[in-house]
Amino acid sequence: MPIRAVDEAPLNRFHRKLTWACAGGPFLDGYLLSIIGVALVGMSGELNLSTGDESLIGAAALIGIFAGGLFFGPVTDKLGREAMYTIDLAVLVAGSVLSVFATETWQFVVLRFVLGMAIGADYPIATSLLAEWVPNKHRGRLLGVLILAWYVGAAAAYAVGYVMAEIGGQGTWRWMLATGAVLSAVILLLRVGTPESPLWLVGKGRTADAQKAIKQALDRTVPVEELLAASAAEQAVGQSRFRDLFQGVYLRRTLFCGLFYMCQITPMFALYTFGPTILGSFGLGEGNDSYLGSALISCVFVLGCVPALRLVDRVGRRPVIVWSFALVVAPLAMLGGGSALPVAVVIACFCAYALFSGGPTVLEWxxxxxxxxxSIRATAGGVATSISRVGAAAGTCLLPISLDRLGIGTTMLIGAAITGVGWLVSFAWAEETRGRTLAETSSRPGAAPRSTTADNYARRTP
Structure with a gap:
């Protein structure tokens, strides 16, 4: 039994503010992961960092995201979305401020790991909160906006890094890190006062609190009977636990979400991280202007997400993800021609890859x-994020080795093969969820009616 006041509400100021606030986490992810890459140039010289030190600092955040998603997803389902929603941003603020004053490699590694954990925690926290507040017909598009914010954050980091490096030189790396602290504080303030998810509240039997939250956010009074029906429906599903993600139909869904996410992000993250290096392997330019080039690459990824945001709620999730994966394979396979390809073809293939990858990207969350x-929505989101980061870390670590030993052409073909696996997974397991309530999309196929209370109320309500 859904809460109709939420599922059928028109988009209003609250929804827009909540979307911006939730998008702040992915924006900071893109920004903080990218600004460290720019700052490392200055850090290496001033702090005498070795190649190993740089690798540790770069990998610490990815490991933290893996741990944060895996651990804090279940915590969010237990303690609630609203509490964790502000705590994790406070950690980002503190970690970013401390990073400005760090002087030793181990300090940067620890702080980057903590920042990664906070980012990994924010993914399931913010996405589950937004999913449980937005109307059904807008859910796919608004959740996709969160992914879009990642690329905007990354582009902003490279643009800021480029300007600061040009104006102040490499010694401005601490000021680069300070910008992350300021942005984290701004987004934390934006999140203060956000009401708890009504679905989570009714799932815990707190119908009075759910009624107050809906009144505060949407200025609508929901009959207690409707909330009791929704609570009974949630209780009828049962309080699922972490192990339920690996049983029955939820096992298939866990594998689907984690694998397609990993197959999408593995080549994308590697290409994104080493974009200037890869372009150099194709005979294109590199140097300090590579920061600006990376910012432009981010903008192309943003452009690819824009049409996908409209299509997921118009034509459906399944056709978007299946066709997008199929189209992404082609440019990567063409890049398998290696350095012999004309420059125009290389640029066209990279742009096509960025544009076509928008479909799987906006469906990641x-x-x-x-x-x-x-009861396990945030947990599932955390597990999917953690699985994806295994691929991201592997792709980031192995891509330089592959470029050196196998060459650019073979490396691109490997990326095409990984993307092909994503297409197979999506073709076999992607479900269509467009226009359906969360109660309908999350139920087991063929499940019996959830509760007599819910059914009776639905029959009485016009």
Whole structure:
């Protein structure tokens, strides 16, 4: 039994503010992961960092994201979305401020790990909160906006890094890190006062609190009977636990969400991280202007997400993800021609890859939030994020080795093969969830009616 006041509400100021506030986490992810890459140039010289030190600092955040998603997803389902929603941003502020004053490699590694944990925690926290507040017909698009914010954050980091490096030189690296602290504080303030998810509240039997939250956010009074029906429906599903993600239909959904996410992000993250190096392997330019080039690459990824945001709620999730994966394979396979390809072809292939990857990208957080019930929704999102980061870390670590030993052409073909696996997974397991309530999309196929209370109220309500 859904809460109709939430599922059928028109978009209003609250929804827009909540979307911006939730998008702040992915924006900071893109910004903080990218600004450290720019700052490392100045850090290496001033702090005498070795190649190993740089690798540790760069990998610490990815490891932290893996741990944060895996651990804090279940915590969010237990303690609630609203509490964790501000705590993790406070950690980002503190970690970013301390990074400005760090002087030793181990300090940067620890702080980057902590920042990564906070970022990994924010993914399931913010996405589950937004998914449980927005109307059904807008859910796919608004959840996709969160992914879009990642690329905007990354582009902003490279642009800021480029300007600061040009004006102040490499010695401005601490000021670069300070910008991350300021942005984290701004987004924390934006999140203060956000009400708790009504679905989570009714799932815990707190119907009075859910009624107050809906009144505060949407200025609508929901009959207690409707909330009791929704609470009974949530209780009828049962309080699923972490192990339920690996049983029955939820096992298939867990594998689907984690694998397609990993197959999408593995080549993308590697290409994104080493974009200037890869372009150099194709005979294109590199140097300090590579920061600006990376910012432009981010903008192309943003452009690819824009049409996908409209299509997921118009034509559906399944056709978007299946066709997008199929189209992404082609430019990567063409890049398998290596350095012999004309420059125009290389640029066209990179642009095509960035544009076509928008489909899987905007669904990275939509599917985990739609395919699992409220009691394990954040947990599922955290697990999917953690699985994806295994691929991101592997791709980031192995790509330089592959470029050196196998060459650019073979490396691109490997990326095409990984993307092909993503297409197979999506073709076999992607479900259509467009226009359905979270109660419908997260239920087991063929499940019996959830509760007599819910059914009776639905029959009485016009």
């Amino acid at each position: 939509t599917y985990p939030n739609e395919l699992f019930p409220t």
